[in-house]
Amino acid sequence: MTLYSRVRPLAFTLPAETAHDLGKRTLRAAQSTRPTRAALSYAYRYDDPALEVDLFDTTFPNPVGVAAGFDKNAEVTHALAALGFGFVEIGTVTPYPQSGNDRPRLFRLREDEAMVNRMGFNGQGMERVKSRLEADGTPSIPLGVNVGKMNSSDEREAIEDYRRVFDRLSPFADYVVVNVSCPNTPEEFDEGSPEHLRAIFETLEAENDRDVPILVKIGPDEPEESVFDLVDIVREFDLDGIVATNTSTSREGLDSPRQEEWGGLSGKPLEDRSTAVIRSLAEYTDGELPIIGVGGVDSAESAYAKIRAGASLVQLYTGFVYEGPSTAKRINRGLSALLERDGFSSVEDAVGADLE
Numbered sequence: 522m523t524l525y526s527r528v529r530p531l532a533f534t535l536p537a538e539t540a541h542d543l544g545k546r547t548l549r550a551a552q553s554t555r556p557t558r559a560a561l562s563y564a565y566r567y568d569d570p571a572l573e574v575d576l577f578d579t580t581f582p583n584p585v586g587v588a589a590g591f592d593k594n595a596e597v598t599h600a601l602a603a604l605g606f607g608f609v610e611i612g613t614v615t616p617y618p619q620s621g622n623d624r625p626r627l628f629r630l631r632e633d634e635a636m637v638n639r640m641g642f643n644g645q646g647m648e649r650v651k652s653r654l655e656a657d658g659t660p661s662i663p664l665g666v667n668v669g670k671m672n673s674s675d676e677r678e679a680i681e682d683y684r685r686v687f688d689r690l691s692p693f694a695d696y697v698v699v700n701v702s703c704p705n706t707p708e709e710f711d712e713g714s715p716e717h718l719r720a721i722f723e724t725l726e727a728e729n730d731r732d733v734p735i736l737v738k739i740g741p742d743e744p745e746e747s748v749f750d751l752v753d754i755v756r757e758f759d760l761d762g763i764v765a766t767n768t769s770t771s772r773e774g775l776d777s778p779r780q781e782e783w784g785g786l787s788g789k790p791l792e793d794r795s796t797a798v799i800r801s802l803a804e805y806t807d808g809e810l811p812i813i814g815v816g817g818v819d820s821a822e823s824a825y826a827k828i829r830a831g832a833s834l835v836q837l838y839t840g841f842v843y844e845g846p847s848t849a850k851r852i853n854r855g856l857s858a859l860l861e862r863d864g865f866s867s868v869e870d871a872v873g874a875d876l877e
């Protein structure tokens with residue numbers, strides 16, 4: 522029995538967002554001194570050269586990252602590195618601070634190993650995030666920056682929002698993600714329309730002197746044709762990859778009474794859906810466009826399924842909440858064993874192994 526499996530029932534008596542804030546405060550305290558950071562690393566890191574992934578001109582020590590939303594304001598990147606994650610994606614970061622939707626806005630669906638959130642892009646804004654990254658330094662693992670628009674922005678202002686956050690934070694980033702797939706922010710216009718996407722990418726391209734890799738994050742609920750249309754635009758602008766997927770508005774097959782809450786569904790029920798999106802993306806692009814797979818990863822097997830479907834890297838949020846601090850270590854150790862069992866010498870060899 523792990524320590525977390527004893528603490529979890531207690532943490533789960535608290536409202537989900539309160540428990541999350543408490544968890545983050547603990548991680549922030551743990552990363553604040555060198556000895557506590559080293560102790561975390563010693564307890565939780567798992568190193569194996571077979572797990573390393575070379576992508577976006579950098580080396581990921583392992584393919585298991587923390588998804589956007591967990592560390593929106595870059596407060597605990599060093600603790601997440603010490604817990605053995607292979608990369609962390611901060612954000613969604615908006616140009617100005619934003620309070621998001623009213624609480625409660627985060628719910629556990631325990632029977633389904635899932636969560637529903639309607640946070641609504643709450644965050645401290647790009648200037649605070651920038652100062653923090655300057656003060657704390659970037660983590661020892663690759664850093665993704667997920668950029669978004671203000672809830673109040675119209676179509677034209679939205680483009681300027683993406684440009685400003687990109688301009689401010691891309692110098693710290695190993696990759697940047699344009700998030701146009703949040704199901705719980707107000708939408709006054711069609712964020713996914715080809716015209717809007719083209720305008721965003723054109724603007725970022727003009728801004729991108731340092732050639733920072735740019736990816737787009739997509740949702741799991743779009744029909745396949747519109748996903749392929751988006752991929753065509755991604756290729757047109759020579760972007761660097763896709764993050765698949767964000768949370769879902771579907772409630773199919775759930776048991777928990779909390780499914781009534783509106784917002785984006787994450788966790789186990791999303792697993793197969795997001796893996797299917799990864800597979801169809803990888804097939805459509807002949808495995809040539811890097812994919813970061815996210816949705817319901819909580820074990821080596823679930824990470825491995827996404828890798829074999831075509832993901833070069835995976836991320837998780839909900840699995841971390843349910844499984845606790847040893848999540849990355851457990852998944853990475855299991856991945857090493859699965860690679861060896863199947864005769865792959867590295868993660869990179871297993872990417873897309875299930876494709877025709």
Ligand SMILES: Cc1cc2nc3c(=O)[nH]c(=O)nc-3n(C[C@H](O)[C@H](O)[C@H](O)COP(=O)(O)O)c2cc1C
Pocket residue numbers: 588589590591593612613627636638640642667700703738766767768786787788789791815816817818836837838839840
């Ligand atoms: C509370 C919460 C907040 C999130 N916030 C963001 C966000 O700000 N930006 C984003 O791109 N995704 C956000 N996500 C989505 C996650 O990054 C991820 O795509 C989704 O949760 C599926 O992964 P999971 O099943 O491992 O949680 C959030 C998810 C949760 C649960």
